[in-house]
Amino acid sequence: MSELIEAIIDKAEYEHSMSLEEIVLLLTTPEAEKLYEAADRVREKYIGSQVELRGLVEFSNICRQNCLYCGLRRDNSNIPRYRLEASAIVDFGRRAAELGYKTLVLQSGEDEFFSPERLGPILSELKQLGVALTLSIGEKNREEYESLRKAGVDRYLLRIETTDKDLYERLDPGMSWTNRVRCLRDLKDLGYEVGTGSLVGLPGQTIESLARDILFFQELDVDMVGIGPFIPNPDTPLADADGGTFDLACRMMAITRLLLPDANIPATTAMETLQPDGRMLALKRGANVVMPNVTDTDYRKMYMLYPGKICLNDAPADCRVCVTGKIKAIGRTISVDQGFRRRRTFVKEQ
Numbered sequence: 248m249s250e251l252i253e254a255i256i257d258k259a260e261y262e263h264s265m266s267l268e269e270i271v272l273l274l275t276t277p278e279a280e281k282l283y284e285a286a287d288r289v290r291e292k293y294i295g296s297q298v299e300l301r302g303l304v305e306f307s308n309i310c311r312q313n314c315l316y317c318g319l320r321r322d323n324s325n326i327p328r329y330r331l332e333a334s335a336i337v338d339f340g341r342r343a344a345e346l347g348y349k350t351l352v353l354q355s356g357e358d359e360f361f362s363p364e365r366l367g368p369i370l371s372e373l374k375q376l377g378v379a380l381t382l383s384i385g386e387k388n389r390e391e392y393e394s395l396r397k398a399g400v401d402r403y404l405l406r407i408e409t410t411d412k413d414l415y416e417r418l419d420p421g422m423s424w425t426n427r428v429r430c431l432r433d434l435k436d437l438g439y440e441v442g443t444g445s446l447v448g449l450p451g452q453t454i455e456s457l458a459r460d461i462l463f464f465q466e467l468d469v470d471m472v473g474i475g476p477f478i479p480n481p482d483t484p485l486a487d488a489d490g491g492t493f494d495l496a497c498r499m500m501a502i503t504r505l506l507l508p509d510a511n512i513p514a515t516t517a518m519e520t521l522q523p524d525g526r527m528l529a530l531k532r533g534a535n536v537v538m539p540n541v542t543d544t545d546y547r548k549m550y551m552l553y554p555g556k557i558c559l560n561d562a563p564a565d566c567r568v569c570v571t572g573k574i575k576a577i578g579r580t581i582s583v584d585q586g587f588r589r590r591r592t593f594v595k596e597q
Contacts, residue, residue, distance in 0.1 A: 252276050259505040260285045270458035274498050286501035286533030293508040294535045298579050299586035301350040302343035302541040305550040306331040310356025314419045316449065318480040318551040319356045325482045327549055330360060337372045343541040344376040346567045349585045351378050352538055357385035363394035374399040379585035386426060389433045396437050403434045404442035406473060409449060410463045411456040418449060431467060440588060442471030447499055448491020449477050457499060465506045470588040472510055474499045475517035478553035493522040497532050504533030509591045511536050520555045527577050539566040
């Protein structure tokens with residue numbers, strides 16, 4: 248079996264293709280070190296040693312949706328809700344730019360207050376800082392996405408969470424998996440850099456389903472893939488679920504690197520919640536992006552997607568210094584540009 252696994256990894260490293268069955272084998276084989284080594288080599292070949300740092304602003308924890316796994320779900324009455332004023336959002340963005348961030352990631356629950364009309368002036372001010380803008384505010388219609396694109400948004404993050412339609416609609420009541428996919432295709436068609444991703448370890452999720460997630464990322468040719476372990480939140484209906492594992496999330500991330508060699512792949516914060524130095528390990532296993540939180544600490548504590556989030560009490564400037572030091576300690580450098588996907592052509596090697 249070890250020879251078969253090595254052959255699958257070798258082929259994927261140079262041809263960037265795998266079958267569903269081959270992905271399943273890599274997700275379940277007892278030993279993953281050769282997979283991680285190959286993912287790191289592909290990252291170095293296509294991305295280089297630079298790590299993209301992106302400043303995260305969590306500007307509202309109000310959400311109209313009621314996803315069973317999410318701490319921001321509409322029916323969770325155990326967290327205080329907040330919505331930042333426009334001036335505060337701009338101020339956080341300005342401070343992040345002063346700290347050297349070249350990309351701002353504006354994230355919220357699906358807060359209907361923030362229409363494209365309300366966001367437009369905010370985006371315009373932030374764009375004057377000379378940064379790339381990423382937005383992550385959930386499902387919109389095509390016209391709204393088009394309006395936000397014209398307002399200056401460069402990238403949009405919308406995780407599919409799972410490509411298992413039945414599981415998706417069971418865990419996301421009132422939502423449509425088909426509409427989620429429509430959103431992603433609209434975003435791509437409108438010229439955004441598109442980010443998506445999976446939650447690994449959801450109740451009822453199968454290994455085959457996870458393998459299909461990876462093939463979906465490749466089929467859509469997404470520009471960024473965020474993969475994190477599912478961490479049960481005590482204020483949700485899935486409080487007693489087992490949750491995902493660091494190992495399986497890393498395998499998903501590494502295989503994604505082999506199949507999307509030039510995509511941007513973050514070392515997610517949730518990984519470090521489960522594993523000390525989890526983000527640095529992820530950077531050695533195919534990841535090339537880290538997104539430190541630049542929101543004030545009082546708000547971070549209310550943006551509680553899952554328990555145990557790291558760095559809740561660290562000032563943004565301290566986070567920047569800390570993560571920069573860790574990245575340099577593993578022999579990597581900090582990117583000085585806006586971190587757009589560096590598309591590379593590749594030739595299958597004989």
